[in-house]
Amino acid sequence: MADQAAANNRETLGFQTEVKQLLQLMIHSLYSNREIFLRELISNASDACDKLRFEALNNATLFEDDTELKIRISFDAEAKTLTIADNGIGMNREDAIQNLGTIAKSGTREFFSRLSGDQQQDANLIGQFGVGFYSSFIVADKVTVYSRRAGEKADQGVLWTCDMTDEASGQFTVEVVDKATRGTEITLHLRDDAAEGPDGLLSGYKLRSLIRKYSDHILQPIVMQKEVWDEEAKAQKPTDEDETVNQASALWARSKSAIEDGEYVEFYKHVSHDYSEPLTWSHARVEGRSEYTQLLYIPSHAPFDLFDRNSRHGVKLYVKRVFIMDDAEQLLPTYLRFVRGIVDSNDLPLNVSREILQESKDIEAIRSGSTKRILAMLEDLAENQPEKFTTFWREFGRVLKEGIGEDFANRERIAALLRFASTHNDTPEENVSLADYIKRMKEGQDKIYYVTADTFNAAKNSPHLEVFRKKGIEVLLLSERVDEWVVGNLPEFDGKQLVSVARGGLDLGALEDEEEKQAQEKEAGEFKDFTEKVARSLGERVKEVRITHRLTDSPACLVADAHDIGGNLARMLKAAGQQTPDTKPILELNPHHAVVQRLKNEEARFDDWASVLFDQALLAEGGQLDDPAGFVRRINQLMLEMRG
Template identity: 70%
Template sequence: MGATKETLGFQTEVKQLLQLMIHSLYSNKEIFLRELISNASDACDKLRFEALANADIYGDDADLKIRVSFDKAARTLTISDNGIGLSRDEAVEHLGTIAKSGTREFFSALTGDQAKDAHLIGQFGVGFYSSFIIADRVTVVSRRAGLAADQAVRWESAGEGDFTIEPAERAGRGTDVILHLRDGEDEYLSGWKIRSIIRKYSDHITLPILMKKEQWDAEKSEQVTTDEDETVNQASALWARPKSEISDEQYTEFYKHVAHDFEDPLAHVHARVEGKQEYTQLLYIPARAPFDLWDRNARHGVKLYVKRVFIMDDAEQLMPLYLRFVRGIVDSNDLPLNVSREILQESKDIEAIRGGCVKKVLGLLEGLADSDDAAEKEKYAKFWKEFGRVLKEGVGEDFANKERIAKLLRFASTHADTADETVSLADYVSRMKEGQEKIYYVTAETFTAAKNSPHLEIFRKKGIEVLLLSDRVDEWVTGSLTEFEGKQLQSVAKGGVDLGALEDEAEKEEVAKAADEYKELLDKIKGALGDKVKDVRVTLRLTDSPSCLVSDEHDVGGNLSRILKAAGQKAPDFKPILEINPQHPAVQRLKYENSDEGSRFGDWANLLFEQATLAEGGTLDDPAGFVRRINELMLALSGGGR
């Protein structure tokens, strides 16, 4: 370690974050103490975990604890722990930079709205920097476990552009965070105020949080500290207490501790499982999606404990990817204390715990979705808006629970007016017309494109509800979920239109007659379009549009093909089928052009294909050619051309 004091610059993102935090969180500034105590608790957890492999790391200081003290004369508030501590390099890394994945996504998600941004700051888990809400200078003195007393480090900053770092001495391992209070923040020099904040926000911390007892000094007419310690919090694992002894407020504050979230959770489930495996689970559904929700490689939010000893953060083996938004803890009585991530991957006990956690989370969601209580239903609607697209991944990933997940799915539909008004598959089935045998859906890149798809025309005419699927994941959902309650899911843009008993014989005969009548025309259109199409045929599905594109029943659809290409993946060769509406004036015009030797037949045929491509959200290979054809035909028609 260098023997001199150095001044180093903060990472750019830290500077941004400090300014943002001080302004955004000032209205709830007392949370700084919760964040610092939470960090101290984590540092002790990490020491306890390292001690599993090296018991000597405790030295002669095996009782882990957190201490909070204040000095009225110096106007400082200090949070100390005897946890893992920081080396010089760790102090620079953890206190001067944000090495967290998703940093860029975090900053791009900021809105400038202080209330909204405050939630994002909480999600990002940058609790240490909240010190600067009430302090104009912060000093950190830390000694890494295993290092000598003279190998401690002193870090200091005024929370602006830089910080200093220099060698220091500390008698024992651990960390002191010393806040030099800003003018006007003297309320944090009150023992009563600090105790009330700790009991409000940090009562669940499993380690004792110590303060010096206070007593009334009649001569000074004020409270003075004594030499005697007292434990301010309950200092017992909240999840190990009976549910009847835990208040809603305590559940909420524990969530904020484990999730690093400033917002209350949407719902939670707390259960003790006994039998072949014994474990406790306390799992939460957040109210808001984290900014890195779509990073499937990001660590998950469930902490693993064994017999109340912290083992690891973000134990991804405890929760499948499609439930990566769940936060909380699992405490096992059966796993070995020296369990590693590698052991977890092979453990049958973990498989059983994971299965139990999934069932509890799905049960919690079912309780909200199926509740007769309007407030609970509203919670599920909020959950779906935030996390629905992620839950959909479970249809293809969790075969054992596919039916349960299917019942929780919500989709936009022609039955509703907006994308936010969603229906369940059970809702859809309950409204199916007499004789209807299938659940119909259409996929598109956007809700508007789905709602206005020409494929819906015959369904609108007959009053048949169609699900409007515009999330990218919906293509995988419909690939995995082929039926619901015995009703087959059918894309309205695949294969021929099969309305079953809803189709009348007269319509069938009309299409068959048109197919014969237009055979020559269909062949000529196919010849004009060449390898752009697989086939050309007349259709029953159109009432207003001249044409549309469909795919064969077992082919990759146009929307999925576009999604794969946009993701840089190789899409299977896809040639659409062009369907034409024989009753449409444009098709009638094309029939007329077919009999004219000097016609623009090829232009008309290409226009039918290009319009159909655009209508379903596709892109044209030759947009300039499309514009030219449109202009030429408009000029010809306006000039009295045929």
């Protein structure tokens, strides 16, 4: 009868499509790095213990008379099983289905689109996505999870099973069972190649070495049965006594001199779920009005959801070494969301909430201090380890640029870290700092010039650059969407004004001699009637038509008035569905260009020539025509007439 009741209670369910994909990756793609499974499962067990400790702050009964949190590793060589158990928060039936059968995360589609089949890269992505449980299937063909959520009755346990040797390997079973104690036991039924041989996992020595290698920093004790040497059997023999394998102390609370670099790296992998090593880190104890310890890391790779500003998985908050929350967004500004690590405060209350964090003076001090610490780390990379800084900029540069408009107090420091492409080398590589630009400025130059566009090639080939190239004046080539945000919030750097080459009148100041200025004034007068005629022809399409001296090869260009929104920004806002001010561009004509000379002497088709010049200028800066068919018709007609 009991077996019949259990059968009636057992339910078979199908994995979410994304989980099936992950399982295949784990089995086939990550085999060469299979040791990572133990680190991932121990890390999950540690998180479960942290969550219980946090929830028990407001409900001590969740401990159920067992306040000693720990993780237990055991194995059965005969059955070829390995078990990782914890007495943390545990799961009920609904939790098991949700957590083990589906991936309920934003960015899932983006995550799978980034998988490439490259083992190292895919392993890194899988870690960042936080699905370490599925790494069990690197070494096991069957996994059982036996769990009960803290605070629930003993008959509300759950048994979850997935057997990949079964024909229906895209399924799992789940049933409600009795479990006297809270927490989770994960039992791996190892494949032969993982259980046997010199690298087999069914050895106390092997498991202890992996724990010390990957999980020595885990805060909770990781215990195993103590083993002694049996001289008669010539093998290790388990005893009835437990021993703690790891140091079981908060790594960040130890003296820096007692921590090796390898330990820092493994702790980073634990808190970040990133399989790659970090670029750099900083470990410091801060004393003063607020006392706290910070251990902050700069990753070497961007996570798949870096540009999701609502994604929070950066810095963990502890209070007196008690885990409080996983994603304390108040600890760092949004533009530093790529940073990983922990902050441990001695001043905050243990029952701190997100609402309290928003109003806490201590949090303000931690946020300010941590921000300055990270900027100092980046400054050190830029000055002393340029190759690492280049890696950082490639992965996180666009996010750091957001800080120009978000962090006024540190704007100058952030600006000094920014890198751009420029006409100095005409490559899309962003390796020019504002300080580099200033060092190369021409004698008499007092401004930093830039041009913005949708793409690097559009910026590089902008007609607005022609006079600057002729005079050898460097111009920054800005083609990232965030660059409009940067220049809109950075009016100057080191006393030098940032000026768009496509806005306002062209004033090169001391870079032009008096003779050039007089010639320009003379030409403007000579062409006054002509520019007024073009303006009348174009009507509401332009704010003004004038003679330009910024062009050497092109016949015309569009310029925004000094206080108007630029064309590139206007197009970006429109594409994002935002309203833009109703402004009109200024059309500038090159008086020395043959097409302009032809237009000046044209009578019969003056309006068509004027429209073509305007449309060409709009296309050259990446704009879209209101009447593409009309443009083509005019071009065709003019070409036919020129042929005749």
